[in-house]
Amino acid sequence: MKALLIARRELSAYLRTLSGYVIIAVILALNGLFFNAYALGGASKRSAEVLSQFFYYSSGFTVVASVFISMRLLAEERQTGTLPLLYSSPLRDRDIVLGKFLAGLAFLALYVLCTLYMPLLVLVNGKVSFGHVAAGYLGLLLLGSASLAVGTFGSALARNQLLAAITSAVMLVALILCWLLARITEQPLADVFSAMSLWNQHFPPFQAGLIHVRDVVYYLVVTYVALFASTRVLEARRWR
Amino acid sequence: MIQVEGLTKYYGEHAAIRDLAFTISQGEVIGFLGLNGAGKSTxxxxxxxxxxxxxxRVVIDGHDVVSNAHEVRQRIGYLPDVPPLYxxxxxxxxxxxxxxLRGVTSRDTASRVGEAEEKTGLRDVHGELISTLSHGYRQRVGVAQALVHKPALLILDEPTSGLDPRQIVEMRDVIRGLKGAHTVLVSSHILPEISQTCDRLLIIHKGMLVAQGTEEELAAQMGGRGTIELELRGDRARAVEVLQRFGAVEVDRASDGLVALTVRASPDQRPQVAQAVVGAGLDLLRLDQGAGQLESIFLRLTHGQEVRA
Structure with missing residues (x-):
């Protein structure tokens, strides 16, 4: 499977260069600060509530991490001129996209794994259900996978990493802000926009420890569509 | 091995190559020659x-590059103008x-990598990070990646660009060493490199194929018996008139009463040419036999307005 080969190389590049660690470290630090200040702080609350708030803040940071992790995926190959190597090798464009995406996902999972100490802290001083933590983390991974796929698309479009990050961020913000559109449009459009929003309707159940099939499907569909679009961008590039 | 018919590529409104047609047979080493921007890389x-x-249409080893690209990719090794290195x-x-990536089985990989390193002289840097390599070594790694899976066709885009003279000689040896095992297509804008390494040349100018053949064939096509280069002071028209009886005359430069010309005539005629110039009352500043035959053909095909007899 060529996609796995590409993923392995990409992942080892993340692990060998400083930028990957810097991204994880900075976002992890911010995530921790928010957890300390907002989830743990304030009036005393129940453990489940703290945990729910932890997932609330982490979801935001996961999206941010996805943007930074995905920006290099394809844009860097283009920037350094290594794309012709992949283009001239016997690979399908979808192998390239999938490999890149999987590497990003693995690295994102590493970040998500690093946040595990926060629920553990809650566990030390309170009571949390394992199911709640598992559901929340599934939500984080699914949200991360969708954001990362959108980021991969941005990275396929852009000429360099900075542009890739900006493009992906704009697309993700637009997706998240769909729920605002839902508030000012009429039915049935309002329902459509509301359902399209990356966060508003689909993440809160995970945050509360609930797994709905429609939310899982939503994130998987976004992932698929964004990766499909990236593949098309790679194909189209050969015509220019 | 390669059949190209009517190959055209537009970048927006601009045609980078127009209506190229050539064939290359198995085992040939082909030089692809042209100035920068002529359409080689495209x-x-x-x-x-x-x-x-x-x-x-481009057909490589029986497979079309558009409709059957996957098959083609299994048979080629490509070095782009910038080596694709991580x-x-x-x-x-x-x-x-x-x-x-190119489908070498994991059992064969180590030996193939070893062979590629051997051929390109990379043995000593096997364990070194690519980021620490010099430009010459990076080019070699670029060539090594193109041939590591033993492709039938090797496409090398300016493998000697940016190398110092010694490295160019080494790279030439590397390319010569590939002969026999692969069909090789190597592009360059540097003549000596190509003329000494290749069986046959394709010369491209402004996106069109202007000549092809072996060095001798090209020389014959151009009616070349060699050239004589002159630099003299005096009237340009008079100089052309005097020199025309030796062969076709090209004016390379003419300014401030100085004229540089190339006469298509055997270098053996240099004494007669000198006498004629002096006899016509022109000041002879320099008289030389033309640069390598190929060089003059190349220059003639790619620039220089011609003044025919």
Whole structure:
């Protein structure tokens, strides 16, 4: 499977260069600060509530991490001129996209794994259900996978990493802000926009420890569509 | 091995190559010659399945690069104008990765990587990070990645660009060493490199194929018996008139009463040419036999307005 080969190389590049660690470290630090200040702080609350708030803040940071992790995926190959190597090798464009995406996902999972100490802290001083933590983390991974796929698309479009990050961020913000559109449009459009929003309707159940099939499907569909679009961008590039 | 018919590639409104047609047979080493911007890289990108043509047909080993690109890719090794290197990998890791990407089985990988390193003289830097390599070594790694899976066709886009003279000689040896095992298509804008390494030349200018053949064939086509180069002071028209009886005259430069010309005549005639120039009352400043035959053919095909007899 060529996609796995590409993923392995990409992942080892993340692990060998400083930028990957810097991204994880900075976002992890911010995530921790928010957890300390907002989830743990304030009036005393129940453990489940703290945990729910932890997932609330982490979801935001996961999206941010996805943007930074995905920006290099394809844009860097283009920037350094290594794309012709992949283009001239016997690979399908979808192998390239999938490999890149999987590497990003693995690295994102590493970040998500690093946040595990926060629920553990809650566990030390309170009571949390394992199911709640598992559901929340599934939500984080699914949200991360969708954001990362959108980021991969941005990275396929852009000429360099900075542009890739900006493009992906704009697309993700637009997706998240769909729920605002839902508030000012009429039915049935309002329902459509509301359902399209990356966060508003689909993440809160995970945050509360609930797994709905429609939310899982939503994130998987976004992932698929964004990766499909990236593949098309790679194909189209050969015509220019 | 390669059949190209009517190959055209537009970038927006601008045609990078127009209506190229040539064939290359198995085992040939072909030099692809042209000035910068002539369309060499574009042509090689199409052959390397990196770029799709606007129109025309390219068939490599019986497979079309548009409709059957996957098959073509299994048979080629392509070095783009910028070597596609991953800085954070060592040479060995990189070549292993490329070999597997191109479908070499994991059992054969180590030996293939070893062979490629042997052919390109990379043995000593096997364990070194690519980011620490000099330009010459990076080019060699670029060539090594193109041949690590033993492709039938090797496409090398300016493998000697940016190398110092010694490295150019070494690279030439590397390319010569590939003869027999692969069909090789190597592009360059540097003549000596090509003329000494290749069986046959394709000369491209402004996106069109202007000549092809062996060095001798090209010389014969151009009616070349060699050239004589002159620099003299005096009237340009008079100089051309005097020199025309020796052969076709090209004026390379003419300014401030100084005229530089190339006469298509055997260098043996230099004494007669000198006498004629002096006899006509022109000041002879320099008289020389023309640069290598190929060089003059190339220059004639690619610039220099001609003044025919």
């Amino acid at each position: 042509t090689l990108k199409v052959l390397g399945c990196v770029l799709l043509p606007t129109s025309g 800085e954070e990998m060592t040479v060995g890791e990189y070549l292993t990765y490329v070999a597997q």
